[in-house]
Amino acid sequence: MAEQTSDPSNHSVSLSRSREKAGGEADTVTLLEAGLIVDGSGGPGWMGDVLLVGDRILALGEGLRHRLPDGIAPEALHVVDCRAKVVSPGFIDVHTHDDAIVLRDPLCLPKVSQGITTVVTGNCGISLAPYRTPEALPPLTLLGADSFRHATMADYRAAVEAAQPALNVAALVGHTTLRFATMDALDRAATDDERARMAALLDACMAEGAHGLSSGLFYEQAFAAPADEVTALARVVARHGGVYATHLRSEMESIIEAMHEAGDTAFTAGAPLVISHHKCAGPANWGRTKQTLPLVDTLAERQEIALDVYPYVAGSTVLREDLIDGVIDVLITWSDPHPGTTGRMLADIAREWGVDQREACRRLQPGGACYFQMQEEDVERVIAHPRTMIGSDGLPHDRHPHPRLWGAFPRVFARYWRDRQLFTLEQAVHKMTGMTARNMRIADRGLLRAGAMADVVVFDPRTVADTATYDRPKSASVGIERVYVNGVCAYLGGEQEPAVRARAGRMLHRGG
Ligand code: ZN
Ligand code: CU
Numbered sequence: 001m002a003e004q005t006s007d008p009s010n011h012s013v014s015l016s017r018s019r020e021k022a023g024g025e026a027d028t029v030t031l032l033e034a035g036l037i038v039d040g041s042g043g044p045g046w047m048g049d050v051l052l053v054g055d056r057i058l059a060l061g062e063g064l065r066h067r068l069p070d071g072i073a074p075e076a077l078h079v080v081d082c083r084a085k086v087v088s089p090g091f092i093d094v095h096t097h098d099d100a101i102v103l104r105d106p107l108c109l110p111k112v113s114q115g116i117t118t119v120v121t122g123n124c125g126i127s128l129a130p131y132r133t134p135e136a137l138p139p140l141t142l143l144g145a146d147s148f149r150h151a152t153m154a155d156y157r158a159a160v161e162a163a164q165p166a167l168n169v170a171a172l173v174g175h176t177t178l179r180f181a182t183m184d185a186l187d188r189a190a191t192d193d194e195r196a197r198m199a200a201l202l203d204a205c206m207a208e209g210a211h212g213l214s215s216g217l218f219y220e221q222a223f224a225a226p227a228d229e230v231t232a233l234a235r236v237v238a239r240h241g242g243v244y245a246t247h248l249r250s251e252m253e254s255i256i257e258a259m260h261e262a263g264d265t266a267f268t269a270g271a272p273l274v275i276s277h278h279k280c281a282g283p284a285n286w287g288r289t290k291q292t293l294p295l296v297d298t299l300a301e302r303q304e305i306a307l308d309v310y311p312y313v314a315g316s317t318v319l320r321e322d323l324i325d326g327v328i329d330v331l332i333t334w335s336d337p338h339p340g341t342t343g344r345m346l347a348d349i350a351r352e353w354g355v356d357q358r359e360a361c362r363r364l365q366p367g368g369a370c371y372f373q374m375q376e377e378d379v380e381r382v383i384a385h386p387r388t389m390i391g392s393d394g395l396p397h398d399r400h401p402h403p404r405l406w407g408a409f410p411r412v413f414a415r416y417w418r419d420r421q422l423f424t425l426e427q428a429v430h431k432m433t434g435m436t437a438r439n440m441r442i443a444d445r446g447l448l449r450a451g452a453m454a455d456v457v458v459f460d461p462r463t464v465a466d467t468a469t470y471d472r473p474k475s476a477s478v479g480i481e482r483v484y485v486n487g488v489c490a491y492l493g494g495e496q497e498p499a500v501r502a503r504a505g506r507m508l509h510r511g512g
Contacts, residue, residue, distance in 0.1 A: 001215035002192060006167060007290070011024055016168075017112075017475070020088070024247060024319050026432070028052075028053070028054055028487060028488070029051075029052070029053050029072060029076045029077055030051070030052040030077075030078045030079075030080060030484070030487070031049055031050075031051050031064060031065060031077050031079045031383035031491070032049060032050040032051075032052070032076070032080050032081065032087050032456065032458060033049045033064075033065065033080060033081055033082055033083075034047065034048075034049065034081065034082055034083045035047070035048070035050070035082030035083070035085045035086060035087035035458065036085070036086045036087065036461070037050065037060065037087050037088075037448060038086050038087070038302075038425060038426050038428055038429045039088070039089070039356075039447055039448040040088060040089040040430060040433035040434035040437075040446050040447040040448060041406055041430065041434050041447055042429075042430035042435070043056070043426065043432065044426060045086070045426055047062070048060060048061055048062045048064075049061060049062065049063070049064040049065070049275070050448060050456065051064050051068075051072075052162060052454040052456065052484060052487050053070075053072065053454075053487070054454075054487050055453060055454055055487040055488075056451060056454050056486060056487065057448060057449065057450060057451065057452050057453070057454050057456070057484040058072075058447075058450065059077065059450050060204065060448060062285075065077070065079070066137070070279075070280070074474040075245065075472070076315050077168060077322075080458065080482065082154065082458055084460070084480060085458050085459060085460055085461075086425070086429075086439050086455070086458070086460075086461050087448070087456060087457075087458050088115075088163070088433065088457055088459070088460050088484065089429070089434065089437075089445065089446050089447055089448055089455060089456065089457070090115060090116065090117025090118065090167075090433070090455030090456055090483060090484065091114065091115045091118075091196075091390070091433060091435040091437040091457060092116070092117070092118045092119075092120065092170075092390040092432065092433060092437060092440070092444070092445065092446055092459050093111060093114075093116045093118070093119045093120065093390075093391055093392050093394075093408075093409070094118065094120050094274075094308045094389045094436045094439075095123050095128065095245075095276055095277060095308045095310070095365050095388070095392065095393045096119040096120060096121055096391070096392060096393070096394060097121070097123060097124070097142050097395055097396065098110075098121050098145060098169075098394075098396060099121045099126075099127055099128035099129075099143050099147070099156075099161060099171070100128055100143045100144045100147035100397070101170055101396040101397070102119070102121070102160060102163060102165040102167075102505075103159055103160065103163045103165075103237045104144075104145075104147075104167060105167075106163045106164060106165040106169075106503055106505075107166055107499075107500040107503065108166045108167050108500065108505075109476070109498065109500050110394065110396065110405050110406045110474070110476075110489045111167060111394075112166050112167055112483055112485075112490050112500050113234075113406070113476040113483075113491060113493070113498050114392075114406070114407070114408065114409040114477050114480060115133075115169060115410070115458075115459060115483055116237075116392075116409060116447060116483075117167050117437060117445075117455035117457070117479075117483060117484075117485045117490075117505075118167060118168040118442065118455065118508065119167055119168070119169055119170070119171070120169060120170045120171075120172060120211065120391070120436075120440055121169055121170070121171050121172065122173055122174050122177075122210075122214050122484060123141075123170030123172060123174075123216075123245060123247070123391075123393070124139075124142075124176075124215075124216035124219070124247040124276060125174040125175045125177070125213060125214055125215045125216025125219065125222050125247065125278060125418060126139055126140055126142055126143060126144055126174045126176055126177060126214075126216060126422065127162055127171065127172060127174035127177045128147060128148060128149075128150055128156055128177075129150040129151075129152060129153045129155065129156035129173070129177075129205065130150065130151055130152050130153060130155075130173070130177070130178075130181060130201050130204070130205055131148050131177045131178075131180055131181040132148055132149055132150065132151045132181070133148045136144070136148045136180075136244060137197075137221075138181070138221070138318055138366065139176065139216065139219045139221060139317075139318060140176070140180060140315075141318070141366070142318070142395065142397070143397065144397050146164055146395050146422055148180055149221045150172060150442075151393075152204060152205070152208070153171065153173070153204065153205035153208035153346055153386025154208045155210070155505055156171065157209070157426060157507045160507040161506075161507055162203070164503045164504075164505065165354075165503060165505040166485060166490050166491075166500045166502070166503040166504070167485055167490070167505040168295045168445070168455070168470065168485065168486075168505045168506050168507070168508050169207075169480055169505065169506075169507050169508065170208075170211045170440060170442055170508040170510075171208050171211060171507075172210065172211055172212050172213065172214040172244035172245060173201075173202055173205045173206075173212070173214070174213075174214050174215070174216070174218075174441040175184050175191055175198075175213060175214065175215040175216070175222055175223050175225070175230060175233060175296060175389060176215070176216050176219060176222045178198040178202060178220060178233070178473050179198070179221060180221070180449075181198075181201060182194045182196075182197040182198050182201070183255045186220075186221040186222070186224065186376055187224050187304075188224050188365065189225060189226050189229055189342050190225065190229050191291070194344075195229060196282065198233060198235060199232060201391070202233055202236045202237070202238075203236050204477060205236060205242070206236065206239075206240035206498050207341045208442050208468035208509075209507075209508070209509035209510050210242065210510065211243060211306055211440055211441055211508075211510045212237050212243035212244055212245060212271070212440075212441070212510075213234055213236075213237045213242065213243075213244050214241035214244075214245045214246065214247075214276070215230055215245075215247065216246075216247040217230070217246065217247065217248065217249035217258075217285045218247050218248065218249055218250065218263075220249065223249065225262065227261050227265055228263075230246075230303060231264075231265045231268050231269050232309055234265055234266060234269030234271045235269040235270070235271075237269070237271050238269045238270040238271040240510070241441060241510065242271065242441065242510060243271060243272045243273075243274055243439065243440060243441060244265065244266045244269065244271040244272065244273055244274070245273075245274035245275075245276055246265075246273070246274070246275060246276060247276045247277070247331060247393070248262055248275065248276075249261060251278075251279050251280065251281045251285075252280075252281050252282045252284070252285055253282075253285065255280060255285065255288065256291060256292065256295065257344035258294075259275065259292060259296075259299075262275060262446045263299045263303065263305070264269060266303060266305075267299075267302060267303045272303070272304035272305070272306070272439065273299075273303060273304065273305045273306070274305075274307070274308060274389075274439060274440075275290070275305070275306070275307045275308075276308055276391075276393075276464065277308060277309060277391065277393050278292070278309055278382050278388070279307070279315065279317070279373075279374050279378065279379075280292060280309045280374070280375075280378050281315065281371075281373040281374060282325065282328070282373055283327055283328065283441075286374075286375035286377075286378060287375065287377070288308065288378070289377075289378040289381040289382055290381070293382070293385050294382060294502045296387060297386070297484060300387065301350070304439075304481075305387065306387045306388070306389060306435070306439045307382065307385060307387055307388045307389065308389045308391035308397075309379070309382045309383055309388050309389075309390065309391065310390070310391060310392055310393045310404045311372075311379065311390070311404075311411045311412050311415065311416060312379070312384060312402070312403070312404055312408075312411075313373075313374040313375065313376055313379055314329075314331070314370040314371060314372045314374070314402065314470070315370070315371050315373050315374065315402075316368065316369065316370045316371065316374065316393070316395055316398075316401075316402035316404070317332060317368065317369070317371075317395075318366065318367070318368050318369075319332075319335070319361055319365050319366065319367040319368060319369050320360050320361075320474050321361050321362065322358050323369075323371050323373070324346070324358050325362050325386070326356070326357050326358075328371060328373050329345060329346075329347070329364070329371075329372040329374050329380070330345065330346035330347070330357070330361075330369050330371055330372070331344070331345055331346070331369060331370040331372075331399075331400075331470055332344055332345075332346060332349070332364060332367060332368075332369055332396040333367075333368040333369055333370060333395070333399065333400045333402065334364050334367050334368045334398050334399040334400065334492070335364040335365075335367035336354060336365075337363065337365075337367075338364055338365060338367075339361070339362065340368075341364060341479070343400040343471070344361055346364075346369065346448055347411055348349055349364070353482050355430065356400050366505065367463060368398050370402050371487075375433065380416070380420065383412065383416050384422040384423060384424050388431060389431050389435050389436045389439060390401060390408065390409060390412055391407075391408075392404045392405060392409070393407065394406070400473060401473050401474070402473065403468035403469055403470055403471075403473040403475075404468075405468070405473065405474075406466070406467070406473060406474060406475055406476065406477070406483070407466025407467065407468035407475075409477075410464050410465050410466045410477035410478070410479065410480065411466035412431070412432070413425075413428055413430055413461070413464045413465070413479075414464060414466060418427070418444065420459075425461060433446040433447065434446045436446050441510050441511055442510075442511060443508075443509075443510075443511020444511065445508075451457075453486060453487075454484055454486060454487035455484065455485055455486065456482075456483075456484040457480065457482065457483050457484070458481045458482040458483075459479050459480050459481055459493075460479040461479075462478060462479075463478055463479035464477070464478070464479030465477065465479055467476050476498040478493070479492075479493065480493045481493045485502075485504045485505055486504045486505070486506060487504070488502045488504035489501065489502060490503070492500050
C-alpha cells in the first residue's frame with residue numbers, strides 16, 4: 001500500500017505537517033512559473049506552472065498565479081521564474097549502492113546535485129538489511145565493512161528515518177546479503193533449511209515495505225547458487241507485489257545464457273524482471289547488444305522486463321583478477337595495501353613494479369577499479385532502448401570513485417540527448433522518472449500530477465551537463481537549478497560552493 005493518498009482533502013493536513021518539519025520556512029508554498037513542463041510520462045512537454053503545497057503537487061496549469069486554489073493566500077506564494085527551464089519530476093536513481101551512505105552522509109550531495117530525489121538501494125545482491133556483523137566480507141564491503149548493523153528492514157527503516165537523508169530511499173533486499181545472514185559457507189548451494197530461513201527473512205523485509213529482491217550471481221559469494229535457489233526467493237517477492245533485479249551471472253561470453261536464466265527465474269516466480277547495468281563486457285563481446293536487446297524484446301512478449309544502464313564505457317567494482325585481460329584500461333579507485341596508487345592506471349603500476357597486470361592486481365587487493373570494458377556503440381544502443389531506465393551504479397565509498405557517482409544523470413542529457421540525439425527530451429526524462437517509478441513500484445512519484453508527491457527538479461536544458469571525469473570524479477553537475485524533495489527545496493544550483501540546504505527525504509514503502 002502507498003503511504004500517501006491523493007485525496008485532495010488531505011492537502012491542508014500535509015501543509016501544516018511540512019511547515020512544522022521545515023521550521024516555518026516559506027518554501028512550503030511554491031509556484032514554479034512558466035517552465036517547460038516535462039511530466040515524466042514521456043508525453044510532449046508544455047508551457048505552464050506547477051504549484052507545490054506542503055509535500056504535494058497541488059495543481060498544474062497555465063496562469064495559476066491568477067487562479068489560486070482556495071486557502072492559498074497570494075502573499076504566501078514563493079514564486080520561481082522558470083522561463084527557458086524544464087520542470088520535471090525529481091529523478092529516481094534506480095541502481096545505487098547508497099544503503100549506508102544515506103545514513104553516514106545524509107546530505108547526499110553527489111546525488112541531489114544531479115536532480116536525484118529518490119535512490120533505489122540494495123542492488124547487485126548487496127543490501128545493508130537484513131544482516132548484522134561487525135566486519136563484513138567482500139562483496140558486502142562495497143557498502144563499507146563496518147556498516148552492517150540492521151538485522152531487519154524495520155531497523156534499517158528506523159535508521160534512515162533517524163538520519164533524515166536529503167532524498168527518498170526505496171530498498172531492495174540482496175540475495176547475497178541473505179546468504180551471508182543464513183549460511184556458514186557461500187561456495188555451495190543453500191540447503192533446504194537455509195532456503196527456508198532466507199525466505200522468512202525476505203518475507204519479513206517485504207512486509208516492511210521493501211520493493212523487491214536483487215541478486216548478484218556474478219559475484220563468487222552468490223555464483224554457487226543454482227537458479228532454483230533464487231526462483232524460490234523471487235516467489236516470495238512476487239507474492240508481495242515486488243520486483244526482481246539482477247546483476248546477471250555473466251555479462252561476457254555467457255550473457256545470453258545468463259539472460260535466459262534471469263528471464264526464467266522471474267517468469268517462473270511471477271515477478272517483474274529488471275536486468276541491472278546492462279552491458280556486453282570485454283572486447284570479445286563488443287557489438288553483442290545486437291543480440292541481447294532483441295532477446296529482451298522477445299522476453300517482453302511473455303513477461304514484464306526492464307533494464308537499467310549508466311552512461312559510460314567503463315564499469316567499476318572491486319579489483320578482480322578475472323576482469324584483467326591486459327588489453328582494456330584499468331583505473332585504480334582504491335587499494336588498501338597501496339593507497340598511493342589511487343587514481344592511477346594499472347598498466348603503469350605494473351610496469352613500475354616490473355610485473356604483469358594480474359600480479360599487480362593481486363598486490364593491490366583488496367581494492368577497486370574502473371574497467372574500460374564496453375564499446376560506445378553498445379552503450380548507445382542500450383540507453384536508447386525503450387525499456388531502459390537510468391541508474392548511476394555509483395560507488396560512494398570509493399576514494400576515487402567512477403564519475404558516474406556524480407555525473408550519470410546530467411550526462412544522459414548532455415551527451416545522449418543534446419549531442420547524439422538518441423531520444424527526445426521527454427523520453428530522457430521518462431527514463432529517469434515515470435518509467436522507473438512504474439517498474440520499481442514507487443507510488444505517487446515519477447510523474448508531475450495533481451496530488452503526487454512534490455519531488456521536482458528545475459533544470460536548464462541548454463546547459464545541463466556532468467563535470468565529473470575519471471581524473472576529477474568528485475565534481476557537481478551544472479544546469480541543475482533547483483531540486484525539491486517532498487516539497488522542500490533541497491538544492492540550489494549555480495552557487496559558488498554546491499551544497500544541500502535541506503534534508504526532507506523519506507524511507508518509501510512499496511506501492512502499486
Ligand atoms: Zn552490479
Ligand atoms: Cu551495482
